[in-house]
Amino acid sequence: xxxxxxxxxxxxxxxxxxxxxxxxxxxxxxxxxxxxxxxxxxxxxxxxxxxxxxxxxxxxxxxxxxxxxxxxxxxxxxxxxxxxxxxxxxxxxxxxxxxxxxxxxxxxxxxxxxxxxxxxxxxxxxxxxxxxxxxxxxxxxxxxxxxxxxxxxxxxxxxxxxxxxxxxxxxxxxxxxxxxxxxxxxxxxxxxxxxxxxxxxxxxxxxxxxxxxxxxxxxxxxxxxxxxxxxxxxxxxxxxxxxxxxxxxxxxxxxxxxxxxxxxxxxxxxxxxxxxxxxxxxxxxxxxxxxxxxxxxxxxxxxxxxxxxxxxxxxxxxxxxxxxxxx
Amino acid sequence: xxxxxxxxxxxxxxxxxxxxxxxxxxxxxxxxxxxxxxxxxxxxxxxxxxxxxxxxxxxxxxxxxxxxxxxxxxxxxxxxxxxxxxxxxxxxxxxxxxxxxxxxxxxxxxxxxxxxxxxxxxxxxxxxxxxxxxxxxxxxxxxxxxxxxxxxxxxxxxxxxxxxxxxxxxxxxxxxxxxxxxxxxxxxxxxxxxxxxxxxxxxxxxxxxxxxxxxxxxxxxxxxxxxxxxxxxxxxxxxxxxxxxxxxxxxxxxxxxxxxxxxxxxxxxxxxxxxxxxxxxxxxxxxxxxxxxxxxxxxxxxxxxxxxxxxxxxxxxxxxxxxxxxxxxxxxxxxxxxxxxxxxxxxxxxxxxxxxxxxxxxxxxxxxxxxxxxxxxxxxxxxxxxxxxxxxxxxxxxxxxxx
Numbered sequence: 158x159x160x161x162x163x164x165x166x167x168x169x170x171x172x173x174x175x176x177x178x179x180x181x182x183x184x185x186x187x188x189x190x191x192x193x194x195x196x197x198x199x200x201x202x203x204x205x206x207x208x209x210x211x212x213x214x215x216x217x218x219x220x221x222x223x224x225x226x227x228x229x230x231x232x233x234x235x236x237x238x239x240x241x242x243x244x245x246x247x248x249x250x251x252x253x254x255x256x257x258x259x260x261x262x263x264x265x266x267x268x269x270x271x272x273x274x275x276x277x278x279x280x281x282x283x284x285x286x287x288x289x290x291x292x293x294x295x296x297x298x299x300x301x302x303x304x305x306x307x308x309x310x311x312x313x314x315x316x317x318x319x320x321x322x323x324x325x326x327x328x329x330x331x332x333x334x335x336x337x338x339x340x341x342x343x344x345x346x347x348x349x350x351x352x353x354x355x356x357x358x359x360x361x362x363x364x365x366x367x368x369x370x371x372x373x374x375x376x377x378x379x380x381x382x383x384x385x386x387x388x389x390x391x392x393x394x395x396x397x398x399x400x401x402x403x404x405x406x407x408x409x410x411x412x413x414x415x416x417x418x419x420x421x422x423x424x425x426x427x428x429x430x431x432x433x434x435x436x437x438x439x440x441x442x443x444x445x446x447x448x449x450x451x452x453x454x455x456x457x458x459x460x461x462x463x464x465x466x467x468x469x470x471x472x473x474x475x476x477x478x479x480x481x482x483x484x
Numbered sequence: 485x486x487x488x489x490x491x492x493x494x495x496x497x498x499x500x501x502x503x504x505x506x507x508x509x510x511x512x513x514x515x516x517x518x519x520x521x522x523x524x525x526x527x528x529x530x531x532x533x534x535x536x537x538x539x540x541x542x543x544x545x546x547x548x549x550x551x552x553x554x555x556x557x558x559x560x561x562x563x564x565x566x567x568x569x570x571x572x573x574x575x576x577x578x579x580x581x582x583x584x585x586x587x588x589x590x591x592x593x594x595x596x597x598x599x600x601x602x603x604x605x606x607x608x609x610x611x612x613x614x615x616x617x618x619x620x621x622x623x624x625x626x627x628x629x630x631x632x633x634x635x636x637x638x639x640x641x642x643x644x645x646x647x648x649x650x651x652x653x654x655x656x657x658x659x660x661x662x663x664x665x666x667x668x669x670x671x672x673x674x675x676x677x678x679x680x681x682x683x684x685x686x687x688x689x690x691x692x693x694x695x696x697x698x699x700x701x702x703x704x705x706x707x708x709x710x711x712x713x714x715x716x717x718x719x720x721x722x723x724x725x726x727x728x729x730x731x732x733x734x735x736x737x738x739x740x741x742x743x744x745x746x747x748x749x750x751x752x753x754x755x756x757x758x759x760x761x762x763x764x765x766x767x768x769x770x771x772x773x774x775x776x777x778x779x780x781x782x783x784x785x786x787x788x789x790x791x792x793x794x795x796x797x798x799x800x801x802x803x804x805x806x807x808x809x810x811x812x813x814x815x816x817x818x819x820x821x822x823x824x825x826x827x828x829x830x831x832x833x834x835x836x837x838x839x840x841x842x843x844x845x846x847x848x849x850x851x852x853x854x855x856x857x858x859x860x861x862x863x864x865x866x867x868x869x870x871x872x873x874x875x876x877x878x879x880x881x882x883x884x885x886x887x
Contacts, residue, residue, distance in 0.1 A: 172721050179730065186737035304869040306819050308826060309842070309861040316851045316858065325848075421726035426823050430846070440729060441827055444736035456733050460725040467724045 161475055169468050173461055177235075180457040181228050184449040235457070241450030245443065250454045253439065258458055260329065261428070261435040265420040267351065268358035272416065273409055275363045280370025281402060287375065295367060302364030307423045311357045311430040326353045327431040354431060358423045362416055370405060377401035407478060417466045421459055537804055540881035547877025550870040557867060561680040565637045568673035569651035569659055572836055574635070579605065579668035581854040582660045583618050592622045601627045605658055626657040663856035665844055674836055675860050681837035682818055683867065685752055689817040690810055692756035697763025698806075704764065705771025706794065712768075719761040727758050731820065735829045744835045751830050755820050759813060766809045770802040804882035812875035815868040822864050838864050 192214050222230065234241070240250035283292045318326035329350050330343065337343050377383070378401055386396050428437030436455050443452040531539070542548060560567055585602040604624030610617045634655045636646040652659045662672040704715040731754060738750045774780060783793045824830030825839025826846070833840055841860035845851045851858060 168717065168720070171717070172724060175721050176725060179725075180733075183733040183737060186734075300869060300872065301865070303872060304815070304865045306822060306861070306864060306868075308823060309858070309864065312842075312845055312851065312858060312861070315848055316855060319848055319852050320855070327848075418724060418726040422728035425726070425728045425732070426827065429827060436729075440732065441829075444732055444829065447736070452733060452736070456729045459729050463726050464724050 158475065162472055165468055165471055169464055172464050176460045176464065177232055177457060178228070180453040180460070181231060183456060184231075184453045185224070235454075240454040243443070243448055243451040245446050245448040245451070250451050253451065254436070254454055254458065257434060257436045257439055258455070258462070260433070261421065261424050261437070261459070262462060264351070264354055264358065264433070264435060265417065265424050268355050268362065268420055268424075269416060271355050271359040272362035272366060275359065276366025276370055277406075277409065279363070280367045280405075281374060281397075283367060283371040284374035284378065284405075285397065287371075292371075299364035299367045302360040303368075305360070307357050307361055308426045308430050310360060311353075311427040314353055314357065315431065326350075327433070329354075329433045329435075354424070354427060354433060357427050357431070358420060361423065362419065366409070370409075373405035373407075374401055377405050407474070417470070418463050421463055425459075533804075537881045541877050544873075544877035544880060546873045550873035550877075553866065553870040554874060557679060557683055557870070560676055561683045563649075564677045564680050565639045565645065566647065567649045568670075568676040569632075569634060569648050569661075570670040570673040571635055571637055572669060572674040572677045573834065575667035575669050576658075576664075577668055578607075579658055579660065579664045580666060581618075581850070582658070582664035582668060583854075584663040584671075584856055585620070585658075585660050587628065587661065591625065597627070599627045599629065601625045602652065602657075602659060602661075605660070626652040626654055626659070628659075629653050662859050663854060665841075665854075665857065666850065671841075671856055671859055674841055675838070675863055677836045678838045678841050678860060679863065681748070681831065681835060682821065682839070682864070685748070685755070685821045685837070686814040686818040686867075686871075688749075689752045689756040689759065689821075690814050692753060693760040693763055693813065693817075694806075694810060696756070696760035698767050700760070701764035701767025702771060702794070705768035706775065706798075708772075715764070715768075719764055722758055722761045727820070728823065731755070731758065731824055732827065732829050735824055740832075744831070747831060748835065751821065751824065755817050755824075759817055759820075762813055763806075763809060766805065767802075770805060771798065774798050774801060804878070808875055808878035808882045811871055811878055814875075815871045818864065818867060818871075 192211050196211055231241070238251060240254070242248075243250050243253055246253055279295050283295050286292055314326055318324050329347055331346050331350075378397075380401075383396065383401060386399075387393075391399070424435060425437040425440065427433070428435040429441050432438060436459060440452060440455040442448075443455065527535075582605055585605065587600050587602055588597075589600055590596050591601070602625075603620035603622055604626060605618050606621040607616045608619050609615070628650060629652075630650050631647055632651040632653055632655075633646050634648045634651050636644045639645045660670055660672070662670075662675065665671055665674065700715050700719075704712045734754050735751060738747060738754075742750065780793060780797060783797050788796070821830055821837065822839035822842065825832075825837055826842045828843060831837050831840050833843075838860040842858075842864075845857040845861075
């Protein structure tokens with residue numbers, strides 16, 4: 158087990174280096190740099206642009222260094238908590254991102270919980286009562302859930318809220334709490350708004366899990382040991398919960414790994430639609446404005462945290478399922 | 485999103501005709517899953533694998549219906565100019581946010597008309613809200629017909645054509661079967677033209693993914709060893725990062741001044757660069773399980789070259805699986821394109837794709853007054869569901885010998 162964990166940790170380190178490289182490439186891709194963009198803003202507001210000043214700015218930001226040195230400097234700074242400077246907001250990136258990233262993960266994680274609970278219950282029901290009315294109902298639901306892009310669902314919910322209930326279901330806080338500091342009341346207020354993004358994010362994942370849970374459990378229920386147990390007079394409930402459900406549960410842990418990137422994906426897009434104060438809208442604006450340090454920091458941190466989340470789910474899975482540990 | 489689509493199934497039992505010679509025994513019922521062979525009579529003894537696959541696929545009703553649906557969608561994509569009643573770029577401020585016109589057979593006086601018609605649109609002021617609203621103009625009736633002469637369009641940009649599949653007989657009549665958008669352009673025609681881009685992005689993107697997937701998955705599965713480890717780690721890397729933020733970053737870096745066509749290919753390549761991992765896994769799994777099969781060993785002992793073993797013996801036995809997982813991964817490309825374009829990071833106007841059309845619905849006020857702006861979303865859902873059903877059916881049929 159220890160060996161497995163060490164192996165995974167090493168792999169994760171390599172992955173993180175790769176993630177940082179990709180993020181850095183994203184910073185470098187747009188033509189021109191930080192200072193060119195700055196000069197353009199100055200010029201557009203009518204200020205004179207002085208070449209010497211630009212050169213000194215370049216020196217100050219280290220943009221005159223060769224590319225590999227810039228990358229090393231950038232990663233070195235990040236390891237010390239400095240993510241560069243947001244050009245649009247005129248603030249260090251690290252002041253802007255943490256609360257939003259926290260909220261992104263809070264939403265994604267709650268959505269994962271909702272997905273698991275619903276997926277488990279409905280999946281078991283669908284398998285045990287195969288071909289019943291409920292099974293068909295949930296099967297239809299899960300196919301539609303897989304087909305609807307989450308941002309479209311968000312749009313439809315927004316429209317329904319606006320048209321028929323005359324409220325805006327977007328946002329995560331009421332107006333009173335929008336800028337307030339964190340308090341218990343603000344937290345309660347957030348919970349009141351949280352259900353819309355949770356539904357939107359949860360539908361796709363739940364649909365997928367229902368399918369997997371149903372298929373796995375059906376496979377398990379057809380196995381001879383189930384028949385043997387039934388023949389020996391084990392009660393149906395005990396028969397179901399003792400082994401088949403336990404074995405069919407594996408995908409829940411193993412899917413957590415790939416569900417997390419999916420949820421972060423979804424959270425990024427629906428946040429733009431529902432104007433949630435998470436990473437999504439800020440990332441989108443940063444990209445559209447070519448505020449590259451801010452954008453790359455978001456991509457880097459979201460990816461890094463996802464990689465760590467995947468690692469945790471892998472270790473959990475290995476802990477639960479010896480077959481993986483000893484492979 | 486629906487990523488984990490195709491777990492390699494256990495290798496099929498190596499059964500040939502021996503299986504069938506036992507199942508024709510009078511007293512024994514044919515195995516349940518092979519009941520699709522019942523009505524084929526003696527043909528099953530000579531049927532090819534593709535024939536068996538097709539017979540099995542045919543039994544999956546949703547998949548068959550979806551296959552027809554996809555055929556229609558691709559026909560629409562190919563013949564957009566002919567099927568759309570109007571030019572998607574022609575705008576008329578007068579009809580901004582015009583509501584969908586109902587197609588009627590019975591007019592306001594109760595008379596039945598054999599030829600369907602639409603009422604004209606006129607705007608009136610709503611006395612309660614003081615806003616301008618459209619009401620059907622029951623004075624003006626515009627009969628509709630098939631193969632009508634309308635405004636000329638350039639078919640595939642090659643030659644002029646003024647026939648359209650359907651439309652009002654009077655070429656100057658206002659005809660908005662699904663309403664008008666912000667500039668008074670016909671939503672239906674725009675969705676039809678969007679089909680061309682959205683449905684082809686899926687195909688082109690998946691072809692690139694397929695090439696990458698087969699190449700890397702094949703190396704990984706056939707040779708194994710150090711290459712397998714490296715490729716598997718790369719795949720794990722791709723699968724553990726959230727793709728949307730990454731896509732957003734990469735497509736924001738595509739220069740805005742690129743021509744629409746170049747932009748289209750750039751976006752498609754971006755989408756497939758990240759999407760090939762699932763396919764590579766399927767290919768690898770298939771190679772791994774087939775490598776141990778007796779017929780591969782026999783081919784090896786018979787002195788076949790490596791290329792011959794791979795392409796003559798191994799590839800044909802998993803082509804059907806590849807096609808199934810290809811079909812199942814097209815939706816994710818379509819969804820990704822839609823999402824990116826919706827955010828304004830993918831394709832941009834004047835290119836028309838479903839995602840570009842949905843950009844208009846970002847404005848909540850516009851959606852509240854004109855909910856038909858969400859219609860392109862319905863097209864996305866239909867296309868994605870159809871691909872999912874066909875893929876499901878293909879996956880079940882891919883191994884026609886399995887019980």
